[in-house]
Amino acid sequence: MSYQHSYAHSIADPAAFWAEQARSIAWYRAPAITLQDNADGTHRWFGDGRLNSCYLALDHQIEQGRGQQLALVYDSPVTGAQQAYTYLELRDEVARLAGLLSQLGVKKGDGVIIYMPMVPQAAMAMLACARIGAVHSVVFGGFAANELALRIDDARPTLLLTASCGLEFDRVIEYKPLVDRALQLAQHQPRHVLVLQRPQAQAPLQPGRDLDWAEALVGAVPVAPVVLDAGDPLYIMYTSGTTGKPKGIVRENGGNAVALRYAMHNIYGMQPGDVWWGISDVGWVVGHSLIVYGPLMCGCTTVFYEGKPIRTPDAAAYWRVVQQYKVNGLFCAPTAMRAIRKEDPEGELLGQYDLSSLRQLFLAGEKLDSSTHQWLERVTGKPVHDHWWQTETGWPVTAPCVGLEGSAARPGSSNRAVPGYHVRVLDDEGHLLGTHQQGAIVIALPLPPGCSQTLWGDHDRYLQAYLHTYPGYYHTGDGGFLDDDGFVYIMGRTDDVINVSGHRLSTGEMEDLVARHAAVAECAVIGVHDDIKGQVPLALVVLKDGAGTTEAQLLADLVARVREEIGALACFNRVRLVRRLPKTRSGKILRALLRKIADGQAYIPPSTLDDPAVLQEIETVLAELPKAV
Numbered sequence: 001m002s003y004q005h006s007y008a009h010s011i012a013d014p015a016a017f018w019a020e021q022a023r024s025i026a027w028y029r030a031p032a033i034t035l036q037d038n039a040d041g042t043h044r045w046f047g048d049g050r051l052n053s054c055y056l057a058l059d060h061q062i063e064q065g066r067g068q069q070l071a072l073v074y075d076s077p078v079t080g081a082q083q084a085y086t087y088l089e090l091r092d093e094v095a096r097l098a099g100l101l102s103q104l105g106v107k108k109g110d111g112v113i114i115y116m117p118m119v120p121q122a123a124m125a126m127l128a129c130a131r132i133g134a135v136h137s138v139v140f141g142g143f144a145a146n147e148l149a150l151r152i153d154d155a156r157p158t159l160l161l162t163a164s165c166g167l168e169f170d171r172v173i174e175y176k177p178l179v180d181r182a183l184q185l186a187q188h189q190p191r192h193v194l195v196l197q198r199p200q201a202q203a204p205l206q207p208g209r210d211l212d213w214a215e216a217l218v219g220a221v222p223v224a225p226v227v228l229d230a231g232d233p234l235y236i237m238y239t240s241g242t243t244g245k246p247k248g249i250v251r252e253n254g255g256n257a258v259a260l261r262y263a264m265h266n267i268y269g270m271q272p273g274d275v276w277w278g279i280s281d282v283g284w285v286v287g288h289s290l291i292v293y294g295p296l297m298c299g300c301t302t303v304f305y306e307g308k309p310i311r312t313p314d315a316a317a318y319w320r321v322v323q324q325y326k327v328n329g330l331f332c333a334p335t336a337m338r339a340i341r342k343e344d345p346e347g348e349l350l351g352q353y354d355l356s357s358l359r360q361l362f363l364a365g366e367k368l369d370s371s372t373h374q375w376l377e378r379v380t381g382k383p384v385h386d387h388w389w390q391t392e393t394g395w396p397v398t399a400p401c402v403g404l405e406g407s408a409a410r411p412g413s414s415n416r417a418v419p420g421y422h423v424r425v426l427d428d429e430g431h432l433l434g435t436h437q438q439g440a441i442v443i444a445l446p447l448p449p450g451c452s453q454t455l456w457g458d459h460d461r462y463l464q465a466y467l468h469t470y471p472g473y474y475h476t477g478d479g480g481f482l483d484d485d486g487f488v489y490i491m492g493r494t495d496d497v498i499n500v501s502g503h504r505l506s507t508g509e510m511e512d513l514v515a516r517h518a519a520v521a522e523c524a525v526i527g528v529h530d531d532i533k534g535q536v537p538l539a540l541v542v543l544k545d546g547a548g549t550t551e552a553q554l555l556a557d558l559v560a561r562v563r564e565e566i567g568a569l570a571c572f573n574r575v576r577l578v579r580r581l582p583k584t585r586s587g588k589i590l591r592a593l594l595r596k597i598a599d600g601q602a603y604i605p606p607s608t609l610d611d612p613a614v615l616q617e618i619e620t621v622l623a624e625l626p627k628a629v
């Protein structure tokens, strides 16, 4: 099947296209109705279909003869633990845990919060919820008590599952005190807290409420998957919105199963029996789509890695895992690759490992700058693909479709729209823009299966945030443009566009230029106040180790480069060196925070900030900038 044909079919007749895709799912009852319109602009996929996501991920794979195949391999360089589970073993663990959850009173439709590190029990917990129709909400292990409390009050869980600790390369982070604090802050109280005791820390248990995971499992009776409606929620994934209250993105069972199967085969080119590594954490959407549900529903072996790109123990950690498990395909965020590059710029460490199993690498989560892109292709000798998606969509919007004929790539582009996504570009008034014209990237409705159609307990907020800005379109919040062949160029969130003397400029574009300088390890370009021009760009730059340049020299180089490639209108003449940039725990540079500091606005460090200590240097560096009056 060719990309062109699939894409055209998916846009011309979405219902027929997805009805065909849905046939490859082992439904309990295949849907007779594929697509229904709701009056408010949202859509319903596979309305009368019946299925169970845990059944598709485990039992069905066993029925297909994959019982003895490895389903999940766990690798934890900090503890030295390595453990493998076949599909049969994983199914048995999950069925027993699901039995325990039922015994503890968790029913279909109940919320369950999972606040756990990257241990296999976290995946088992997700799948156990899916088995009995409970709605899990995994909260990233690093979130502070207050953020956890917000999510507890929103998801109103019957049960909370946690572990005694998470592990960084140099320290043990105890989770239980955070859970206890969150439960003091929250109005809602789960009936029980199930605690996995890890050898690195022993959590004190509150009698009556808290249960020891291992003890509670003794005698638990395995249960079979329950039959669910396609529209029943599988999980809630909280993501930050414009207000302090996180948005509970809801993923439905039916659309998710069809979309992920489609993505694993056609985008990532994975086949049953392949080894797939989604390098992320179960606390993020990637952890749901590309660590747990996607690879297992596709009959792959999923690598479950509790480590870092560097320092566990070195910058070759990823390559060691690829060699050891014969990984065929992987997903990663660019930030991790930049960290590796900083420590192993010539790929000397990488060269010590056999990467022959690896077919390609997929990067997303933030813009893949061309410098990192080229470096990664050079040192690995493999195709490296940029692709673009969001927590809301749950699977890629633009991507190479390596499983389809005619897949292509173009430097600087996150590739073409995936079949199912009708990507358009609009101006502020909602008019369609032509190719190469920069504006708001939107997706014409209906969104394909798998994309969130509501927010947990707040449907109006969903409509307001995503569908009301441009009627008939889903508002992605990203800006960019399309070229004549349909390749999409993401230039960053729409609020990353700056206006210099009336010219709209993308900070992403400038970042790309700056990052290509040989001395630059990482950078962020933000718009800062200028009395005459409104805004001017400022580059905050982290140099590569031993880069051997001065701030003045770098400034001269970069000004010349931006002038040459973007033009004098960019008014690019500010560069400051910093040791680190403030980032979220998932590795995104906090540009909005940088903008606030640069503008001298009051700010509260966001709870997602990786390391608050980094702000001191940034504040000092930005203090001397002129501010708006």
Ligand code: AMP
Residues within 6 Å of the ligand: 239, 285, 363, 364, 365, 366, 367, 368, 386, 387, 388, 389, 390, 391, 392, 414, 476, 477, 478, 490, 492, 493
């Ligand atoms: P999240 O929902 O946290 O995964 O963030 C989604 C946002 O990350 C998108 O709306 C984009 O702003 C950004 N993003 C993700 N992938 C890419 C990419 N390949 N290029 C540029 N930005 C990206």
